[in-house]
Amino acid sequence: xxxxxxxxxxxxxxxxxxxxxxxxxxxxxxxxxxxxxxxxxxxxxxxxxxxxxxxxxxxxxxxxxxxxxxxxxxxxxxxxxxxxxxxxxxxxxxxxxxxxxxxxxxxxxxxxxxxxxxxxxxxxxxxxxxxxxxxxxxxxxxxxxxxxxxxxxxxxxxxxxxxxxxxxxxxxxxxxxxxxxxxxxxxxxxxxxxxxxxxxxxxxxxxxxxxxxxxxxxxxxxxxxxxxxxxxxxxxxxxxxxxxxxxxxxxxxxxxxxxxxxxxxxxxxxxxxxxxxxxxxxxxxxxxxxxxxxxxxxxxxxxxxxxxxxxxxxxxxxxxxxxxxxxxxxxxxxxxxxxxxxxxxxxxxxxxxxxxxxxxxxxxxxxxxxxxxxxxxxxxxxxxxxxxxxxxxxxxxxxxxxxxxxxxxxxxxxxxxxxxxxxxxxxxxxxxxxxxxxxxxxxxxxxxxxxxxxxxxxxxxxxxxxxx
Amino acid sequence: xxxxxxxxxxxxxxxxxxxxxxxxxxxxxxxxxxxxxxxxxxxxxxxxxxxxxxxxxxxxxxxxxxxxxxxxxxxxxxxxxxxxxxxxxxxxxxxxxxxxxxxxxxxxxxxxxxxxxxxxxxxxxxxxxxxxxxxxxxxxxxxxxxxxxxxxxxxxxxxxxxxxxxxxxxxxxxxxxxxxxxxxxxxxxxxxxxxxxxxxxxxxxxxxxxxxxxxxxxxxxxxxxxxxxxxxxxxxxxxxxxxxxxxxxxxxxxxxxxxxxxxxxxxxxxxxxxxxxxxxxxxxxxxxxxxxxxxxxxxxxxxxxxxxxxxxxx
Numbered sequence: 001x002x003x004x005x006x007x008x009x010x011x012x013x014x015x016x017x018x019x020x021x022x023x024x025x026x027x028x029x030x031x032x033x034x035x036x037x038x039x040x041x042x043x044x045x046x047x048x049x050x051x052x053x054x055x056x057x058x059x060x061x062x063x064x065x066x067x068x069x070x071x072x073x074x075x076x077x078x079x080x081x082x083x084x085x086x087x088x089x090x091x092x093x094x095x096x097x098x099x100x101x102x103x104x105x106x107x108x109x110x111x112x113x114x115x116x117x118x119x120x121x122x123x124x125x126x127x128x129x130x131x132x133x134x135x136x137x138x139x140x141x142x143x144x145x146x147x148x149x150x151x152x153x154x155x156x157x158x159x160x161x162x163x164x165x166x167x168x169x170x171x172x173x174x175x176x177x178x179x180x181x182x183x184x185x186x187x188x189x190x191x192x193x194x195x196x197x198x199x200x201x202x203x204x205x206x207x208x209x210x211x212x213x214x215x216x217x218x219x220x221x222x223x224x225x226x227x228x229x230x231x232x233x234x235x236x237x238x239x240x241x242x243x244x245x246x247x248x249x250x251x252x253x254x255x256x257x258x259x260x261x262x263x264x265x266x267x268x269x270x271x272x273x274x275x276x277x278x279x280x281x282x283x284x285x286x287x288x289x290x291x292x293x294x295x296x297x298x299x300x301x302x303x304x305x306x307x308x309x310x311x312x313x314x315x316x317x318x319x320x321x322x323x324x325x326x327x328x329x330x331x332x333x334x335x336x337x338x339x340x341x342x343x344x345x346x347x348x349x350x351x352x353x354x355x356x357x358x359x360x361x362x363x364x365x366x367x368x369x370x371x372x373x374x375x376x377x378x379x380x381x382x383x384x385x386x387x388x389x390x391x392x393x394x395x396x397x398x399x400x401x402x403x404x405x406x407x408x409x410x411x412x413x414x415x416x417x418x419x420x421x422x423x424x425x426x427x428x429x430x431x432x433x434x435x436x437x438x439x440x441x442x443x444x445x446x447x448x449x450x451x452x453x454x455x456x457x458x459x460x461x462x463x464x465x466x467x468x
Numbered sequence: 469x470x471x472x473x474x475x476x477x478x479x480x481x482x483x484x485x486x487x488x489x490x491x492x493x494x495x496x497x498x499x500x501x502x503x504x505x506x507x508x509x510x511x512x513x514x515x516x517x518x519x520x521x522x523x524x525x526x527x528x529x530x531x532x533x534x535x536x537x538x539x540x541x542x543x544x545x546x547x548x549x550x551x552x553x554x555x556x557x558x559x560x561x562x563x564x565x566x567x568x569x570x571x572x573x574x575x576x577x578x579x580x581x582x583x584x585x586x587x588x589x590x591x592x593x594x595x596x597x598x599x600x601x602x603x604x605x606x607x608x609x610x611x612x613x614x615x616x617x618x619x620x621x622x623x624x625x626x627x628x629x630x631x632x633x634x635x636x637x638x639x640x641x642x643x644x645x646x647x648x649x650x651x652x653x654x655x656x657x658x659x660x661x662x663x664x665x666x667x668x669x670x671x672x673x674x675x676x677x678x679x680x681x682x683x684x685x686x687x688x689x690x691x692x693x694x695x696x697x698x699x700x701x702x703x704x705x706x707x708x709x710x711x712x713x714x715x716x717x718x719x720x721x722x723x724x725x726x727x728x729x730x731x732x733x734x735x736x737x738x739x740x741x742x743x744x745x746x747x748x749x750x751x752x753x754x755x756x757x758x759x760x761x762x763x764x765x766x767x768x769x770x771x772x773x774x775x776x777x778x779x780x781x782x
Contacts (some may be wrong), residue, residue, distance in 0.1 A: 007670070141608035141624070150611075150623040155626055165612055165624040168550065168580035193549070224530070225548065 006055030007071040009048065011391055013038050015068040016045035022069060025062035028052040052183070079399035106300035116293045122148035122189065122286045124256040125215050125279065126155075128263030129187050131294070133301035134213070135161030136186035138169055138175040140194060143227045144283040145217035148189040169194040173201030180210040183307020183321040185267045187213040191283070192221050192233050206336070209306075209319025211270035213263070215279045217286035218366075220448040228448020229283030231366055234421035237278045239397040245333050247340045248276045249347055250394040252365040256290035262392070264295065269347065271304065273339055280394065282366045282417065286449070314365025343396055351390040351396035354380065355405050358387025360460055363426055364415035366393050368451050373413045386460055394422075397429035406435055413459055414442040417450050487511040489770075492541040502653035502679030503533050503600055509659040510540065510569075510598075516664055517567075525557045525566050529581060530582050531573035532607045533600035533679070549583030557593040557750075564751050567667065568595040573622040575605050578614040578634045589645040589672055596667045597674045600653070601636060602681035603688050610684040617734075636676045637730035637741050641723065646744040647673030648726070650736075653680065654693050655700060658738060665740060671749045678735075692735035703729065703739030721745075 016038075018459065023031045025120045030053045034044040063069040109185045111131075119127065126148040129137075135156060135434055139149040153163040166172035172188050179186040190198065205212055220226040233281065237250045249269050251262045259281060266277040303309060306317055322327040353373060355361065359381070364372040369390045391398050416422040416467040430437045441453040443459050474717035489510050492736040497503050504724040514524065528534035537544030543566070547555050556570045577585055577599045588597075604622065607612040611624040619628040632731065640648045647669040651662040661675060666673035678689045691698035718739075719725055725743035749755075765773060 141605050141611045143608055146608050148621075150626075153624045154626045163624070167582065167614075177611075224548070292598070 005266065006057075007073045008050050008053050008055050009057070009059055009069050011045065011048055012067060013045040013067055014040045015065050016043070017041075017065065017068075018044040018046060019063040021064065022046060022170045027056065027058065028054065031059060038385075043243070051376050060268045069368045101245045106302045107300040108297045109300065111294060114294060116291045118289060119256055119292045120147065120287055120289045121253075121256045121259045121281060122215075122217065123151050124290075125189075125263045125281075126151045127292075127294075128260035129185075129213065129267065131260075131298040132160070132185060132186040132264040132267035133299040134187050135159055135177040136176075136184050136268060137161070137163045137188065138166050138172040138179070138186065138189065139163070139188045140166050140172055142169075142191045142194045144191040144219060144229075144286045145191045145215065146285070148215060151188075170199035170201070173198040173205075174245075176212045177201055177205050177208070177210055180205065180212040181208070182310055182340065183303045183309070185211070185213075185271070185301050187215060187267075188204075189215045189217070191217045191219045191227075192230075193219075193224065195233060195236065198318065199236070199242040201242075202248070203244055203246050204321050205276050206241065206248060207244065207332075208319050209268075209274040210276070210319060211274055212276045213270055213279060214276060215263070215281065215453045217281045217283055219283045220318040220446075226448050227283060227432065228447060229285070229367060229417055229450060230446065231282055231368070231416050231418040232421060233280065234394060234418065234425060236279050238397075238425055241278075245336055247343070247395060248278050248464075249273070249278050249343060249396070250278045251349075252280050252392060252394050253285065253368045254287060254366050254390065254428070256285075256292050258284065259296070260292050264299075267299075267301075271301075273343060274304075274306070275339065275343075279364070283448070284367045288367075292394040297447040310383045313438040324387035326398075347393060348396050348398040348400055349392035350401045351388075351392055352401065352405070355387035355389055357385055357408065358405065359408060359410045360387070360413060361405065361409045361411070362386060362388045362415055362456070362460070363391070363422065364388065365394065365422065366417075368415050368417050371451055371453045372456055374453045375415075375460055378453070378457050379460040383462060384460055394425060397425055399429040399433045401428070403433055403435060409438055411438050411439045413456070414440060415451050415456050416442070416446075417445050417448075419444055419446055482520075484595070485515055485521060487515065489521065490514055490541050490683075491539070493500040493538045495539050496535055497532060498683045500682040502534070502538075502602065502681070504675075505653045505757050506533075506537055506571075506600055506677055506679055507536065507657065508600070509656050509663060510654075512660045513553055513663045513667060514540075514542075516660075517667060519567050523566050525556070525559055525568045526549045526571065527559070527568060528571045529576040530607070531605075532681075533571055533573040533602075534576060536571035550576055550579070552576065552583060553584045553588040553597065554596050556597075557591065558587055560595045561751060561754060564594075564755075567754070569667070570595060570597045571605075572597070572599055574599060574603060574613045574615045574636075578636065578639070582614070582634075583746050586643040587638075587712045589640065589643040589674075589758075592646055592672045592747055594671060595673075596663070596669075597672070598663065598666075599636065599676045600679040601675065601676050602679050602685060604681050604685040606681045616685075622684075626770055635730060637736070639725065640674050640676075641726050641742050643675050645742070646671035646747050647740075648742040649675045649740045650664045650674055650675045652689065652692055652738055653677055654689075654695075654702060654740070655704060658700075658702065662740070669743065671747065676744075689735065692738070698735070701737045703741070704739050705740060739770060 030049055032047050038045055046441050060069050082208050137152040156163045176186050218230055220230040221232050253259045253262045268278050270277040323332050362372045373388050375389045376386040414423040443456050445451050487672045526537040526540045526544045527541050528536050529547055530549035542637050552570050556568050560568045601615055603615045604615050608629040611623045613630045616629050621628050626749050630694045647666055649662045651659045662675045692700050694700050704717045706719045720743040722742045728740055
């Protein structure tokens with residue numbers, strides 16, 4: 001259509017608020033700010049001078065008033081005196097996209113077969129997160145977990161995602177609160193001191209039921225400590241996620257393959273329960289390289305009904321952790337307690353190695369579980385009926401599986417890179433389950449040292465000699 | 469606790485402070501790091517100040533530059549990332565007789581500690597903050613720092629940084645620091661002069677020192693190193709001698725002029741940007757408050773005050 005034929009814009013002055021956006025949009029300077037107050041509205045509408053107008057309609061697109069600027073062709077039938085009426089009656093319902101009330105489901109897509117990759121733990125987690133549909137990563141550099149975030153920074157822009165190097169861990173966790181509140185799978189990579197700093201936000205996320213995945217590559221503490229592996233955030237992740245009645249599923253991988261698999265599961269769990277999930281690795285696990293097989297499918301995430309959709313149907317969705325009335329807050333906490341109970345009932349995970357007939361049970365997770373496995377094998381060769389009980393969820397502790405094994409167990413050895421936080425979790429779980437524990441020994445190392453296989457073996461064999 | 473209670477008995481005059489006495493651990497920085505020059509200059513500054521060795525505190529947060537306290541044989545501390553300033557302010561206010569020096573990098577000062585920097589400047593405790601700015605996170609091996617220039621390629625910005633970098637001088641003047649200066653790690657004499665002036669300032673004094681990271685951002689400051697073809701332009705300060713040249717010189721008490729200097733294009737100029745001697749320190753204000761309240765209570769003892777309070781609660 002040539003410029004001379006295209007319809008020109010037409011202004012209903014009563015609907016113009018004089019915001020001047022059309023003036024900025026007009027490429028031919030056809031519109032000027034008005035000079036006279038409109039008596040019907042008390043506002044100053046713009047004035048059109050259409051000699052130069054080529055009917056490009058850019059001003060119509062710029063106009064925020066649905067009925068302010070329109071095309072001349074729409075003018076018919078509206079001549080005469082202006083009567084203030086509901087514009088919906090004159091021009092029909094305004095067009096607004098409207099979604100249904102339900103969740104938009106995840107979309108699962110098959111991946112082609114490929115050779116296993118050789119990846120370091122933090123990279124494996126990052127790739128797992130990408131396959132789970134995570135496109136929003138927030139973080140602050142901290143050894144030994146920065147590489148995961150760096151990989152995300154390289155990849156995410158290509159996948160229409162965002163990596164934000166936040167001003168601090170405090171900023172990162174609050175960005176996660178925002179992205180998670182919008183219903184988007186999001187995550188952060190951090191290590192012990194950074195995780196400490198994030199706990200305030202974690203408590204708020206649990207209170208407001210916002211999902212998010214925290215990858216914490218535990219390092220030596222307390223305070224600044226060092227950058228070698230330790231397992232001393234177990235208490236923090238299982239018992240101390242900020243203030244208030246808080247719990248989150250704590251996953252403990254022990255190989256790069258598990259770092260990837262559990263990262264994928266972490267997102268599913270976070271959204272299933274609307275709760276943060278902690279992926280608790282240790283410093284070596286982040287840096288350790290291993291063979292990693294990719295899953296058969298990847299996920300394009302949907303959008304849950306509770307999230308921020310940005311449309312009219314969902315505008316009542318409010319993400320908040322405040323409940324000022326005592327009764328409301330008690331109800332909310334009871335709701336959270338029911339959720340924690342459901343998690344405890346359904347999500348316990350464990351890897352039992354030669355536990356069926358075990359008399360000496362070794363309990364270990366993360367990297368120390370690898371040494372413990374070797375020690376168990378050697379102990380078996382030496383005639384000691386040893387088994388390895390490796391919790392994959394530390395909270396909830398896999399007590400149901402343990403209760404089944406316990407009748408045959410004469411002795412427990414807890415192996416950990418820390419001063420007894422894993423043993424505390426074990427003792428607490430046994431106590432809640434009313435199981436009287438057999439003698440519990442331990443192999444503990446601190447400061448970034450890991451229990452060596454020989455040390456564990458010596459402990460496994462030592463008491464056996466005394467007993468026999 | 470008043471400082472006098474802790475002061476030891478008068479002793480014989482001691483030998484002046486030397487570099488030998490001040491040297492502690494061997495620096496762990498990479499060969500060629502600009503921070504070595506800052507350390508050497510700091511020894512010189514301490515020699516010149518000649519404070520009693522036990523009255524000096526060297527303090528830092530986290531970062532390569534924050535290894536500083538290990539290398540200086542004074543009281544010291546190595547603290548949380550970004551939180552060195554509140555800790556140091558605590559020392560300064562608690563022990564008015566000590567001289568507190570805080571060292572840190574650009575990430576420590578402007579990213580995670582940015583909030584603390586602004587509020588320490590607002591409160592104006594008596595301490596000296598030296599920011600060794602290398603425009604990159606070196607300790608964690610090359611991520612974007614708040615002073616990295618636009619387009620800087622790092623591991624967290626592999627496509628080039630696009631967040632607006634912070635202008636340290638503008639930020640510091642704006643937040644109300646009472647002494648703001650800028651120097652360069654390749655200019656030892658200038659650095660010594662700036663740190664000396666800063667440590668003699670009564671209040672919160674900050675010196676930003678451009679200190680190159682040879683490992684992760686080599687050549688960052690080449691255009692202010694004359695040996696590498698750049699120009700090192702210093703700020704001429706007003707001498708108030710009435711000559712016509714003096715009109716052109718910078719008046720460090722003029723906040724607006726300092727602001728204009730801070731807005732000059734990179735690498736801008738080096739020297740004292742701003743100095744405010746009129747504002748009282750937090751230390752002095754606290755002492756004033758204590759004096760006023762003590763006067764009101766007619767210097768009552770702790771026990772008298774407590775029993776009075778309890779009597780009222782009965």
